Amino acid sequence: MAHLPEQYLQLFPILQTHTMLASCSQSALAEPVSRAIQDYHDSLLHRGTNWKEAIEKTESARNEFAKLIGAEPDEVAIVPSVSDALVSVASALSVFRKKHVVYTEMDFPAVSHVWQAQCDYHISVIPSIDGVMPLEQYETHISEETVLTCVPHVHYRDGYVQDIKAIAEISQRKGSLLFVDAYQSAGHIPIDVKEWGVDILAAGTRKYLLGIPGVAFLYVRKELADALKPKASAWFGRENGFDGAYAKDARRFQTGTPAFISIYAAAAALSLLNHIGVSYIRNHVKTICADACHYAAAKGLQLASAQGGVQPGMVAIRDERASETAELLKKKKVICAPRDEVIRLAPHFYNTKEDMRHAIDEIAVKMIDK
Template sequence: MEHLPQQYRHLFPTLQMHTMLASCSQSALAEPVSRAIQDYHDSLLYMGTNWKEAIEKTEFARNEFAKLIGAEPDEVAIVPSVSDALVSVASSLTAFGKKHVVYTDMDFPAVPHVWQAHSDYTVSVIPSIIGVMPLEQYETHISDETVLTCVPHVHYRDGYVQDIKAIAEISQRKGSLLFVDAYQSAGHIPIDVKEWGVDMLAAGTRKYLLGIPGVAFLYVRKELADALKPKASAWFGRENGFDGAYAKGARRFQTGTPAFISVYAAAAALSLLNHIGVSHIRDHVKTICADAVQYAAEKGLQLAAAQGGGQPGMVAIRDERASETAALLKKKKVICAPRDNVIRLAPHFYNTKEEMRHAIDEIAAKTIHK
């Protein structure tokens, strides 16, 4: 899939000067996305108002995200962030009568933050085992009293990929709903919420979805959404915006006016991703990551990712001074994403094998001279 960088690199001006390998934190900005942001600005600057156009753009973005994950548009809510999505979900579960929630120690910290703020739930943490999460852990920790199981599709720290379809089968059998955080997977790993049996899934746009902060998407299975009454819901979650009736489907999880500038960016970004095809992106990213893993080992670097998950879309390298190393790399115009004692190299379809090797060479050189 080496043709992908050749075909699309020209859309990312920053790549002329920088090696951008931080898609797990912030992807490079594409010219179509930049133009969309400018379009929003210009529409206000020269037209004075753009409400109708912004609403149309919002619906376009909703449709594009639905296409990306195999959902229907009415199963997608537009929210400010994945954290807001989970807050809204947490406010909707009282009708089930069950009070037990589980999440994993691989979840992003925002997930436990949400549940720690809800004292009316009993919360349990599913522990990983030496960096992996065997399915047996879900069998053990999800009970008949569990109302919701929260899992990350991809571990934010090292790229460990979970088998969501298998987890969904366990969750369903136990009578628990399943919420999937797909922030680290949407955009470079194909997702099919119907095939996998997912109840809820959320993803923001600033990482692999090529957008900017300010907007995220929440999928809620149609039959489930209509049975829920989220307390975190406002006029964009109502039937006509002004009366008290909940909107149909996942839209009822919406609150106030979206950050339209971020919606414009998301619409352009999602359109580009759907045009390329996430399966093609997956194949390319897997190929250059597999090469980088081997090359890093040859350079004597220690990898952080445990064995047992799917092929990760990032290369995580152990470094006790990861932030310091990342700062040094930035001076060399190599942009990566440190996290704790790990340097994350997270490529996208616009990156090349040579860029990954160049970053590894720089990391190895800094490590040797420390």
Template sequence: MDHPYHAYRSLFPVLSTHIHLGACSGSALALPVSGAIDEYRSALLKGGLNWEALLKKMEEAKEKFSRLIGAEKEEIAVLSSVSDAVSAIAVSLPEQPHRNQIAFTDIDFPAIGQIWLAQDRFKYNLAVIHGEDGMIRLEQFEKQISDQTLLTCVPHVSYYNGFKQNLKDIAGIVHQKGSLLFVDAYQSAGHIPINVKDMDIDILAAGTRKYMLGIPGTAFLYIKRELSEQFQPKMTGWFGKDKPFAFDLHHSGFAEGAKRFETGTPSFIGLYAADAALKLLLEAAPVQIESYLQKLARFSLQHGKEKGLQIIGPQTVHNRTSLISIRSEQASRIESLLREKNIITSSRNDVIRIAPHFYNTKEEIEHTIDAIAALMHGRRKI
């Protein structure tokens, strides 16, 4: 298989010694991203704190993320994690007398459901949309979202099995019922094209350390422009105010747009990393990245079956990503044994996950699947 991104591989030093297939947990670090981290450190060492430069970098990172998802920069806020973004929305949803239900799915990352379960306001008005074999049919949204649903929370891609949802179709159902749509795009942003306007997404959150090639500590929150003014954030801080540098104790006006959801001083080192990572991703182009990764996914499904492995989730590339999950009761142990072979994967409960990015090759996936098959079929005692 031709590798259209071969020239990019030299930007990821870990690939010279390891097979890195753990993008669903944390991507390989690129030299431009490492360089941006060094730029931040060097600026502090040589020139001290420079607020003007830091705020400029923050705006540059926001602008690049807005381009990645087809939004406007003013619709983007910076937070520290997707959990923080979901929590900020959860405690700030506008009161609507006849809408007091939150719907989320059983394929959401557990932390998302846990946040909704922790909200006293909605504790008796939660609807869990159940899937079958880790996948959800559109009919389930039709059935379980009602005219009392205030917000519906869904993952774009399942962290567990790579199942990819059709957000545009879900948005149509959700909005017909009068609900808002919140999308967790942590497992999609960076390798799957997203256009929040075309998909009609109301709110979206994504962190930078996985497919977006960044580091922990930085996440972006998108809120549709016409919605942001309806929210009165309960989690707040000086960056969420309209005059943060006025230092006026009694002034508490919110900033315009999504910025009102920002809190305290962000992780600027994370924003330096995010800016460089997003520049790299935009250059590589998510549309082309997805096309290449679909070829890898098709090969992974075929080769995994040939090796007698049980791959869970969708069995075609129609509604899945290149994240391939192989069932094993000893997934964590297999992950450790693969690490000894310089193969980086990621286990979750009873699956070992192979998650390539555009820098990976078919040969790396083939070698990894062969190694997993050898371990699972007893050619090496686990």
């Protein structure tokens, strides 16, 4: 971590007392983000209204997210959550005759919930093989009748990173649109929707994007957005807010007034990430995760992450009582994120190799005690 300026570490007060390794669930709160939240509060407390300022913050957040993923601002809609984004996308696909949708068993459960509620579609689930998703699986399960393929950029459970550009090539060749859930990647893995050929992408802010719940971003390729008419659309998705015409870009996927307090936080957080540079963050996270994987193995811990290929976006350790272990670690001021029978150690740019080793040491002690 020697190359990371000390000023960045000082932006996170929690790091003075805790080891924060839960970015796959909730990142540490930075001082600029905290100040932005306070600014929203103060503007209402002392001025009574902040509509114009809030709209300006909304556009700032939109611009910063577009920069983060290599998109144009008018290709980005602001929505309450990634689940809302997918519901809105599902409501807009009726313009196509195809009725087949595929998603993967690596997708977050909310993806399944959305599609299982869609009565008009034939749904297929792409199974993984030994914890990985070979490209051959997409070749097999995407057909010429597939209207949309849903994939996670990073598997929420163990950090497995997929080759989105290669998947996009397959889906395009088969005539399917591609929806990418980037909730577990945006903010610590570089994304270029144009270079990769992504049609639709969504990400929320509370994880690696350093924000808080209440806002997410939906990218829709410009040419595609103008062809879709989402049923989940309201006045923020209209041309001037008051008539019935859809907005002439991805904004048509917006509904009502957004959670401005979360917008303020997002604008500050995204600005910080773009200032540091996601490529730098990815290199740092890969380095400390690689060290942690070797260290955990040396301690006799079993990794849940699939080995080989792209370095996982986190370190996942098998533990039959993961939630119990996480609570014990919390008492030691080590914050991690259990999921099922896995302890997830999800670092960000503010973490060090020593942070990861300290957490692994504590987990190893708890495993012995059990």
